[in-house]
Amino acid sequence: MTAVVVGVDLGTGGARAVALARSGSVKLWMYEPFTGAGSWPPGRADPAAWLDGLGRLLARVDEAGLPVAAVGVGGQSPTTVPLTDDQSRDPVGWAATCRHPAGIGLDRTGQHLAQLEFLSHEAGRPLAGAQIWDWALRCLGASDIQGLWPDEETVPGYGERVEVGTIIGHCDGSLGLRAGTPLVSASNDAYMSFWAGGLGTPGRGHDPGGRTGGLGVAVEAVQRPAEIPGYFSPVAGVEVVGGPTNGHGQLLEWWSGVSGRSIEELLTLAEGVDPGAGGLVVLPYHDGERAPRWESRLRGEMHGLTFDTGVAEIARAMLEAAGYGLRHVHDELRSAGVEMDVMCCGGSPALSRLWCSIKASVLEVAVDMPERPEQLSAHGCALAAGAALEWWEGVGAASMDSWPLAAMTRIEPEPDEAYRASYERFVALGDAAVARLDQPV
Incomplete structure (x- = not known):
């Protein structure tokens, strides 16, 4: 054996x-x-x-x-x-x-x-x-x-x-x-x-998923912007920059509990809603936010509710909000000169091809969906x-060549003006929420 x-x-x-x-x-x-x-x-x-x-x-x-x-x-x-x-x-x-x-x-x-x-x-x-x-x-x-x-x-x-x-x-x-x-x-x-997902090639990104999410992007260590802290990737000479977010898988868990629908049912309902979620934008700050705002006092918000808004639209907006949060981190990195051309999605959220495809289209980069992301x-x-045991090289190897990494399926992005417009609202609404924190009540 x-x-x-x-x-x-x-x-x-x-x-x-x-x-x-x-x-x-x-x-x-x-x-x-x-x-x-x-x-x-x-x-x-x-x-x-x-x-x-x-x-x-x-x-x-x-x-x-x-x-x-x-x-x-x-x-x-x-x-x-x-x-x-x-x-x-x-x-x-x-x-x-x-x-x-x-x-x-x-x-x-x-x-x-x-x-x-x-x-x-x-x-x-x-x-x-x-x-x-x-x-x-x-x-x-x-x-x-x-x-x-x-x-x-x-x-x-x-x-x-x-x-x-x-x-x-x-x-x-x-x-x-x-x-x-x-x-x-x-x-x-x-x-x-990060290791199993192959985060050792410059330009490759990774969202670990789970109840909370985040984005790490691999860069050549010598090219990492000085103002951005980095940490080791599995490959020597390559570092990872980015940060964690709070609202991810737990968003859908919360909405499942509130709506009384299973997560599987919510995903099915969300698939029937067009990009942009009927104008609904969710700020996924139920437990504050980490990157890039780093503000624990923030709380979740929904904007654009109408009498036509239902369980499906809110579910779709939750999925999109996780993507907008990742793009917000990505845009901060890009403004410092860090580019990403593909992102691996991990954790239980990546079991949903719909959610992975939304992230790809919101970020406008290809997404690798692991065979068993969880x-x-x-x-x-x-x-x-x-x-x-020296079966293969350890962390700090010169390349990823010796590692039996996870099998992946690539999803290409389908950019949509509805995502772009909703993302701009997402950032503006978040800025306004931060500004309100220190205003007198």
């Missing part, structure tokens, strides 16, 4: 995994929901459910008869697991996830430390903290480490720094995984998605595990 590396992405509501052979062939796609996740308080999670989901994934690999050569784990970030000390495996109550208000608006390190301060106050004593994937690997037998993407800032007190693709221990037999199996550090889901981060974690 062919040996595989297993990449695991511990997400918001469940764990996803990919079993990848050295040849690049995917032997198994897996998903296990976290028990009880639907009833968790906002911004909180039960670490025991995370571990249970991971165990069920590993059991499925074993049931398939696939020998596991290594396991790499990554996940959502910033998320803090509260622990009694830096050697402990046992959480002290609930974890704080990236949706928790502690530290919102701060950088990743600041948010982690704010989460830990909140959790320590809740427990009534000082606690140690760990990233979700570091803690999960520790529960399998790894040491106290902090798995990071190259050049990511080390969070004080969260373990010894190691970079993606490092063997940080061997399994002790926990969760049914064979004792002695190499355990490999991955990193946060966005970086892992599994991109897990695929990246598998790449990290394989790199640790």
Whole structure:
């Protein structure tokens, strides 16, 4: 039986995994929901459910008869697991996830430390903290480490720094995984998605999707505009610029809950609405906005409601709003000289060809739609595990040639004046919303 590396992405509501052979062939796609996740308080999670989901994934690999050569784990970030000390495996109550208000608006390190301060106050004593994937690997037998993407800032007190693709221990037999199996550090889901999506060619962009979105564009490091911060791409000499947005998959989740229609039904209804959503423009700032406005006080708005506006038009406007948010980031980059000629869409939103095509047409660039977009981060974690075994090169390689990247289908843009006009309104309405924030009531 062919040996595989297993990449695991511990997400918001469940764990996803990919079993990848050295040849690049995917032997198994897996998903296990976290028990009880639907009833968790906002911004909180039960670490025991995370571990249970991971165990069920590993059991499925074993049931398939696939020998596991290594396991790499990554996940959502910033998320803090509260622990009694830096050697402990046992959480002290609930974890704080990236949706928790502690530290919102701060950088990743600041948010982690704010989460830990909140959790320590809740427990009534000082606690140690760990990233979700570091803690999960520790529960399998790894040491106290902090798995990071190259050049990511080390969070004080969260373990010894190691970079993606490092063997940080061997399994002790926990969760049914064979004792002695190499355990490999991955990193946060966005970086892992970037890797599997091939974000190493200048001019290529990536939207990691998920409940929140964003846009990263690859540029030659020597050509990155000095005023724009960048971070490492998987390829040496190439950096990524851009930023995260708040309103994405969670927009449709919210409208599904309010309207009482399933997401699948909303997507079908939206497909029957013409570009421009009947003049309706949504500002997807329900939870504030990150790039490019960086204003947490903003709130969602709808403009252009009429008596003819229905569930379908609002659903269509939600899809378009996510595209306008990406274009807003893109236009800021373009004004600094950063161009994008193709964008990969990841996460569950990219399961919708309609949504991918709207993004392509709004941005007026081609879009690559992965075969399994919701599994991109897990695929990246598998790449990290394989790199640790020297099956292929690791992060910092001279090119992407050795990596078995995700399979893609290309969608060409269909520009439309309705999108262009609505985008201009989107920006103008957002500017007005920001201006109102500091006006006297």
